[in-house]
Amino acid sequence: MVKLEFEHRQAGHCENGVTSNLLNYHKFKISEPMVFGIGAGLFFSYLPFLKMQHAPTTSFRVWPGMVFDRTTKMLGIKTRVHRFREPRESMTKLNEVLEQGYPVGLQVGTYHLPFFPPEYRMHYNMHNLVIYGHDNGTYFVSDTLMERLVEISYDDLMRVRYAKGVFAPQGRMYYPIHVPDNIDIKPAIIKGIRKTAYNMVGIPFPLIGAKGIRYLAGRMRVWEKNLGPDRAAYYLGQVLRMEEEVGTAGAGFRYIYGAFLEEASRVLQQDWLREMSVEMGENANQWRAFSYYGSRNCKKRGKPEQSYDFLADMLLDCADREEKIFKKLAKIK
Amino acid sequence: MHQEEKQNSEQTEEGLLYTYNRELFYHFDKEKGFSREIDYQVPANQTIIRQSWDAAEQRLDEVRSLIRAGKRSPIAYYMEKTLMEIPILADYMEMGKWRIRRHMKPKGFKKLKPEILEKYASIFGISVDALKNPEL
Known part of the structure; x- marks a missing residue:
């Protein structure tokens, strides 16, 4: 039996929260927004050719795993990452690492996760949680989505670690093993901001970043005509689910990034970043308003209450704001 | 502005569907800055979550009739x-x-x-x- 002294803190998003909590365990205090900013987690992409749950994929964040990898790399923290072909081997390794005294981050699928809120149990493979101990085939879980600490059995855990489909976790486990003393986070913050700015306004591809938001706005205008009201509402709902729901709380990400900019302005002592954080906060409020008005079209029965042109205009406004913010942020020194 | 509107129109109309677990949400206000709050998903978000379950139920109905038709x-x-x-x-x-x-x-x-x-x-x-x- 192992049960490590792990502090459970809820977070706006699973991977940021897991990374922040794991580093906290190693006596390195770092907030969720800081992890998100340094790991350059903010993103936007609209991929109409990649269908998920019968509708095009919209993503408001970078690929899973990237936030942990980037944050620890930029801060010079030593980590281990494993994937296994053989499920039982992955469980043996997990026990071994726990016994050495390291809590472990895992990527899992959510469909078979027994403690998960039932409304979220879909085939979604990009969830992250921490295992901080085990006893006789029961594992102790800290899941940043959940209010309390929870438990899971050996079989269930093995099953969710080997969920199949897009971004299958393949038993992926990751944990920091050594945090050096006196880490200077200032250069990491600057690098993180530059990377995010590049992702949002620098990539010359129409489906990514601020351009991607504009492209989505353009498609949205013709959804009703091309797909009919039901499909259009479902497509819109898919964008909003990716924006607000578990895992990819998109508007949530804009808030977290704003909070990061605010913290960064204090650490770097650059006042203009504070102004940027206010602009980012207002941008996030605009995204939230978009999802609020959009959700009116997603009710069972009933006609669309908001025109798709109105929603597309809101998106264009968000795209303009983000382009403006990140063009300025790209010049950070 | 839309915050209050949400309370009045939606909460009474549909109520909260999902109250299994409270999550952490970030907010921003021009005067107060950023804040964190633990709460249930707001009704607007619950509407879009339910939409996907309704769609799944509808797809299931379609499959049922296809099976009955031997297809x-x-x-x-x-x-x-x-x-x-x-x-x-x-x-x-x-x-x-x-x-x-x-x-x-x-x-x-x-x-x-x-x-x-x-x-x-x-x-x-x-x-x-x-x-x-x-x-x-």
Whole structure:
């Protein structure tokens, strides 16, 4: 039996929260927004050719795993990452690492996760949680989505670690093993901001970043005509689910990034970043308003209450704001 | 502005559907700055979560009528029931998508070997009997 002294803190998003909590365990205090900013987690992409749950994929964040990898790399923290072909081997390794005294981050699928809120149990493979101990085939879980600490059995855990489909976790486990003393986070913050700015306004591809938001706005205008009201509402709902729901709380990400900019302005002592954080906060409020008005079209029965042109205009406004913010942020020194 | 509107119009109309767990949310206010709050998903978000469950239920209804018309096999039914799509099921079965598509038709389903039926049943979490005779 192992049960490590792990502090459970809820977070706006699973991977940021897991990374922040794991580093906290190693006596390195770092907030969720800081992890998100340094790991350059903010993103936007609209991929109409990649269908998920019968509708095009919209993503408001970078690929899973990237936030942990980037944050620890930029801060010079030593980590281990494993994937296994053989499920039982992955469980043996997990026990071994726990016994050495390291809590472990895992990527899992959510469909078979027994403690998960039932409304979220879909085939979604990009969830992250921490295992901080085990006893006789029961594992102790800290899941940043959940209010309390929870438990899971050996079989269930093995099953969710080997969920199949897009971004299958393949038993992926990751944990920091050594945090050096006196880490200077200032250069990491600057690098993180530059990377995010590049992702949002620098990539010359129409489906990514601020351009991607504009492209989505353009498609949205013709959804009703091309797909009919039901499909259009479902497509819109898919964008909003990716924006607000578990895992990819998109508007949530804009808030977290704003909070990061605010913290960064204090650490770097650059006042203009504070102004940027206010602009980012207002941008996030605009995204939230978009999802609020959009959700009116997603009710069972009933006609669309908001025109798709109105929603597309809101998106264009968000795209303009983000382009403006990140063009300025790209010049950070 | 839309914050209050949300309270008045939606909460009374539908109420909260999902109250299993409270999550952490970030907020921003020009005067107060950023804040964090633990709460249930707001009604607007619950509407969009429910939309996807309603859509799943509707797809299941469509499959039911296709099975009754003899155009689909039980595999298609259980696939929808467990919220899977062909690529996911193909991944779990470790087979090509085209084979799954064939098994989803009654003709292909009839020819299935017992081992493959068992594998399907274990992935759907049911018995082979239930797989052959689904309660639609």
